[in-house]
Amino acid sequence: xxxxxxxxxxAKHGKVRFTSHRxxxxxxxxxxxxxxxxxxxxxxxxxxPKIAFGLALPTGYSSDAEYLDAExxxxxxxxxxxxxxxGALTASLPTGMTTLAxxxxxxxxxxxxxxxxSCTWRIxxxxxxxxxxxxxxxxxxxxxxxxxxRERKGRLxxxxxxxxxxxxxxxxNITDGVRLIAELATQxxxxxxxxxxxxxxxxxxxxxxxxxxxxxxxxxLRACRLHQWITTDAGERREPLAVSELGERREPPAVSEASxxxxxxxx
Amino acid sequence: MWHQLEPLLPxxxxxxxxxxxxxxxxxxxxxxxxxxxxxxxxxxxxxxxPNQGLQILYEILNERPDxxxxxxxxxWGDLEALMRAEGLxxxxxxxxxxAPLFDVIAFNLSAELVYTNVLNCIxxxxxxxxxxxxxxxxxxxxxxxxxxxxxxxxxxxLDFAVLGDGEEAVGDITAVLADWKASGRPGGRNGVxxxxxxxxxxxxxxxxEVTYDGARLVAVEPRHPDVPAxxxxxxxxxxxxxxxxxxxxxxxxxxxxxxxNVEVFRGCTRGCRFCQAGMITxxxxxxxxxxxxxxxxxxxxxxxxxxxxxxxLSTADFSGIxxxxxxxxxxxxxxxxxxxxxxxxxxxxTVGLAAQIQRARRTGLTFAPEAGTxxxxxxxxxxxxNDDLYSAVESAYSQxxxxxxxxxxxxxxxxxxxxTLAIAELARNCVAxxxxxxxxxxxxxxxxxxxxxxxTPFQWFGQNTLVxxxxxxxxxxxxxxxxxxxxxxxxxPAASLAEGLASRGDRRVGDVIEHVWRHGGTFQEWSEHFDxxxxxxxxxxxxxxxxxxxxxxxxxxxxxxxxxxxxxxxxDFLWQDWRDALDEVGLEDCRWTPCxxxxxxxxxxxxxxxxxxxxxxxxSQGTGVDLSRGAEIPVRLLERPxxxxxx
Ligand code: SF4
Numbered sequence: 001x002x003x004x005x006x007x008x009x010x011a012k013h014g015k016v017r018f019t020s021h022r023x024x025x026x027x028x029x030x031x032x033x034x035x036x037x038x039x040x041x042x043x044x045x046x047x048x049p050k051i052a053f054g055l056a057l058p059t060g061y062s063s064d065a066e067y068l069d070a071e072x073x074x075x076x077x078x079x080x081x082x083x084x085x086x087g088a089l090t091a092s093l094p095t096g097m098t099t100l101a102x103x104x105x106x107x108x109x110x111x112x113x114x115x116x117x118s119c120t121w122r123i124x125x126x127x128x129x130x131x132x133x134x135x136x137x138x139x140x141x142x143x144x145x146x147x148x149x150r151e152r153k154g155r156l157x158x159x160x161x162x163x164x165x166x167x168x169x170x171x172x173n174i175t176d177g178v179r180l181i182a183e184l185a186t187q188x189x190x191x192x193x194x195x196x197x198x199x200x201x202x203x204x205x206x207x208x209x210x211x212x213x214x215x216x217x218x219x220x221l222r223a224c225r226l227h228q229w230i231t232t233d234a235g236e237r238r239e240p241l242a243v244s245e246l247g248e249r250r251e252p253p254a255v256s257e258a259s260x261x262x263x264x265x266x267x
Numbered sequence: 268m269w270h271q272l273e274p275l276l277p278x279x280x281x282x283x284x285x286x287x288x289x290x291x292x293x294x295x296x297x298x299x300x301x302x303x304x305x306x307x308x309x310x311x312x313x314x315x316x317p318n319q320g321l322q323i324l325y326e327i328l329n330e331r332p333d334x335x336x337x338x339x340x341x342x343w344g345d346l347e348a349l350m351r352a353e354g355l356x357x358x359x360x361x362x363x364x365x366a367p368l369f370d371v372i373a374f375n376l377s378a379e380l381v382y383t384n385v386l387n388c389i390x391x392x393x394x395x396x397x398x399x400x401x402x403x404x405x406x407x408x409x410x411x412x413x414x415x416x417x418x419x420x421x422x423x424x425l426d427f428a429v430l431g432d433g434e435e436a437v438g439d440i441t442a443v444l445a446d447w448k449a450s451g452r453p454g455g456r457n458g459v460x461x462x463x464x465x466x467x468x469x470x471x472x473x474x475x476e477v478t479y480d481g482a483r484l485v486a487v488e489p490r491h492p493d494v495p496a497x498x499x500x501x502x503x504x505x506x507x508x509x510x511x512x513x514x515x516x517x518x519x520x521x522x523x524x525x526x527x528n529v530e531v532f533r534g535c536t537r538g539c540r541f542c543q544a545g546m547i548t549x550x551x552x553x554x555x556x557x558x559x560x561x562x563x564x565x566x567x568x569x570x571x572x573x574x575x576x577x578x579x580l581s582t583a584d585f586s587g588i589x590x591x592x593x594x595x596x597x598x599x600x601x602x603x604x605x606x607x608x609x610x611x612x613x614x615x616x617t618v619g620l621a622a623q624i625q626r627a628r629r630t631g632l633t634f635a636p637e638a639g640t641x642x643x644x645x646x647x648x649x650x651x652x653n654d655d656l657y658s659a660v661e662s663a664y665s666q667x668x669x670x671x672x673x674x675x676x677x678x679x680x681x682x683x684x685x686x687t688l689a690i691a692e693l694a695r696n697c698v699a700x701x702x703x704x705x706x707x708x709x710x711x712x713x714x715x716x717x718x719x720x721x722x723t724p725f726q727w728f729g730q731n732t733l734v735x736x737x738x739x740x741x742x743x744x745x746x747x748x749x750x751x752x753x754x755x756x757x758x759x760p761a762a763s764l765a766e767g768l769a770s771r772g773d774r775r776v777g778d779v780i781e782h783v784w785r786h787g788g789t790f791q792e793w794s795e796h797f798d799x800x801x802x803x804x805x806x807x808x809x810x811x812x813x814x815x816x817x818x819x820x821x822x823x824x825x826x827x828x829x830x831x832x833x834x835x836x837x838x839d840f841l842w843q844d845w846r847d848a849l850d851e852v853g854l855e856d857c858r859w860t861p862c863x864x865x866x867x868x869x870x871x872x873x874x875x876x877x878x879x880x881x882x883x884x885x886x887s888q889g890t891g892v893d894l895s896r897g898a899e900i901p902v903r904l905l906e907r908p909x910x911x912x913x914x
Contacts, residue, residue, distance in 0.1 A: 015269075016519060018282040023520045030517065030571030041603060060277045092571070094519055095288055221277075 003040035003071030009101040016096030021056035034092035038073035054112030063225035120227040123180040130172030136200040146199040193223040269363040279345045283520035284312035287360030291516040295335035304336040305369040309384035312340040317524040323511040333445045337361040357391040366392035376414035379769035380791040383784040403455040417721040417829040420776040422472035431500030468501035487831040526574035527566040535580035543720035547834040549867035552876045582608040586879035613659035635674035639689025664704040678717040678731030691746040698752035716763035722834040724844035729820040736760035761799035767817040773828035778809035835867040
């Protein structure tokens with residue numbers, strides 16, 4: 001059966017951000033069944049529910065802009081109310097994951113993997129100095145190339161990520177560190193916040209170019225994906241699910257996480 | 268301590284295994300009057316999370332007003348190193364509470380090779396590994412699970428161990444601890460341990476004196492008159508009273524057996540002589556079919572799983588199994604829920620059952636003939652004929668399966684090379700049967716070295732040496748080298764040697780375990796971490812003769828390290844069964860035939876709870892006669908004297 005496509009936008013915060021992309025896929029398969037959403041299954045010896053996820057979110061990062069497309073029973077889809085669906089899905093998700101929007105999309109709509117061209121990230125680098133960071137950012141944006149070391153299929157390569165860094169803004173508004181808002185391209189290969197930070201390292205005088213890319217310790221980096229963007233043929237930027245469809249968006253459930261942590265204090 | 272742990276998680280592999288937050292998690296209410304339990308599985312989260320025993324106790328304890336339970340799992344090496352560097356202790360997953368704050372740290376012991384991890388977890392909890400060095404303020408260290416039927420190798424590290432079903436025992440222990448706390452902890456640590464020693468099913472090693480004569484164990488006797496000379500196991504009479512877990516934990520990250528698991532019965536009296544699980548969990552207690560249906564239906568709805576496993580030993584023996592499987596598939600209202608029966612006897616696997624399972628999504632099929640010849644299977648009392656196996660395999664292929672797995676043991680008592688090589692022959696014949704139904708049938712043969720276990724008729728048998736086990740695996744490898752469709756896999760015989768030492772050792776083996784742990788030997792169940800040299804040099808350093816513990820045949824009058832513990836089974840019943848094994852004489856299943864008075868029911872005033880008075884249809888049902896082709900009445904296999912009837 002060919003189903004009706006629905007697209008869901010969801011957030012991921014708190015402890016659950018340590019789950020992997022693969023884990024999230026499994027969580028969603030179960031949650032859709034718990035919410036009694038009739039997802040269409042593939043044919044064959046071992047049928048799988050037809051759910052497609054967008055760009056992988058690196059394990060440990062949080063997000064306000066995760067997406068999935070699911071094919072569902074058209075008869076059921078005809079009768080659903082988007083707002084009720086959003087509520088039902090959130091209720092069946094684990095603490096820390098929240099459904100933000102859901103809507104039917106056209107059957108011809110390109111897949112998330114193909115359509116999304118860039119993401120906006122909020123990057124908190126603990127211990128960084130605001131002035132130094134601003135200088136490093138200007139230097140980076142003026143540079144002809146930004147080289148980072150990456151691992152690809154088990155081999156180390158040096159890539160220039162400068163063309164993929166669309167914009168970086170420095171906000172010195174977090175305690176003990178620097179907050180960056182960055183728009184990073186996802187095509188041909190997604191640039192990760194950690195890679196941006198690695199490239200921003202101020203070059204201490206006289207070092208050879210190849211030596212300055214010291215990775216930022218991952219424990220000092222917290223990042224949140226705020227938006228995913230699709231660039232249309234007309235050159236305009238839009239989100240896979242328009243913001244207007246978000247309605248009253250709840251803030252990330254930091255409260256529920258805190259209550260769990262709080263329960264652990266003392267006997 | 269989440270805030271201290273959180274910065275470490277981006278630096279370790281699979282951080283999701285340390286976050287907890289699963290659906291089904293309880294938020295415990297800790298209070299001074301409440302007894303807090305840290306239920307600990309001494310292996311990784313992926314292995315430990317699905318453990319049903321631990322989940323059952325977790326719920327039962329959290330339902331009690333006087334108890335609060337959380338869970339912990341052994342951190343992987345990368346996190347452990349960071350924790351030790353930062354001075355962080357073992358922690359619970361539920362609220363990330365430090366282990367030292369709990370009243371009890373209780374370990375689930377399902378396999379001997381986790382023993383070094385138990386020591387590591389105790390140490391990570393900031394508690395002295397040797398019970399004798401602990402202070403009054405330290406948590407009590409307890410253990411439960413199948414391995415506690417011989418806890419002697421861990422006796423110096425445990426404060427107490429529970430034998431048998433834990434459902435009622437944890438409540439009794441909680442009551443004793445709550446009382447002790449409320450009345451100002453009279454007698455300190457020793458006082459509460461003395462009180463625990465009087466709780467049925469609870470063994471407190473420090474209350475027993477061990478006497479040796481040179482290498483020989485002479486006696487293990489209570490130090491005080493109020494401490495029982497023999498600790499008897501606990502048995503819940505009726506599973507219907509214990510519909511747990513009611514809210515199975517749904518992990519956020521991938522684990523083994525990641526599905527809904529519903530225990531349909533406990534205990535098994537097929538009487539396989541190598542099988543400790545069967546011997547120590549007698550009698551058979553079936554869950555009412557109606558309760559099974561409810562637990563399956565509600566469990567699927569609540570968890571969102573699309574797979575349910577009906578668990579037990581030899582699940583196809585469940586009365587009316589075909590009906591239950593059919594109902595499960597029907598109930599699901601669609602064809603997307605799959606039912607798996609992880610433990611299947613071939614003589615109860617029929618076309619009907621195969622058809623029911625395959626209506627849902629097919630999962631892998633595993634059969635365990637255990638031995639290659641009928642003679643060998645009479646020795647081990649796994650009374651299935653070659654034809655039973657072939658007709659089960661035929662049923663499976665005819666219903667569309669293409670792949671199956673066959674489990675075998677090698678190194679069994681009286682095993683000869685023709686017995687071993689017959690394994691290869693069986694596998695080849697199964698592939699040949701499959702050719703009629705599919706172009707590329709495949710059979711995986713999995714071979715494990717036999718490790719004799721306490722409270723089985725084979726507890727007196729000297730385990731095959733490493734050289735001998737390797738030779739037998741080699742025979743199979745050579746024989747199957749050019750066989751299309753058969754893959755051979757084997758369990759490392761070196762690990763079987765260490766397992767053998769830990770499984771039938773006495774307290775002196777504890778030194779070896781501690782030595783292995785102190786020299787970096789954790790996660791010994793993981794082949795990449797297992798190193799036999801470490802065990803051998805530890806045994807040498809501790810003056811422990813591996814041969815005497817593992818490879819030596821034992822005699823009836825010898826004192827066994829677990830003689831002061833009891834699984835209900837009379838020692839002379841087990842001895843008679845051992846003699847019968849050597850005589851190649853089988854013994855029928857007592858659930859459908861008269862009782863042999865093995866002691867498991869008769870000693871405790873319990874009995875089989877089985878809905879059907881006759882065995883499931885199909886196969887030879889332990890008679891050795893092909894009932895499906897003419898023979899109608901199950902013939903009696905043997906005239907067997909009722910041993911122990913005089914007692
Ligand atoms: S006491 Fe009798 S009925 Fe019960 S398990 Fe033993 S032999 Fe079977």
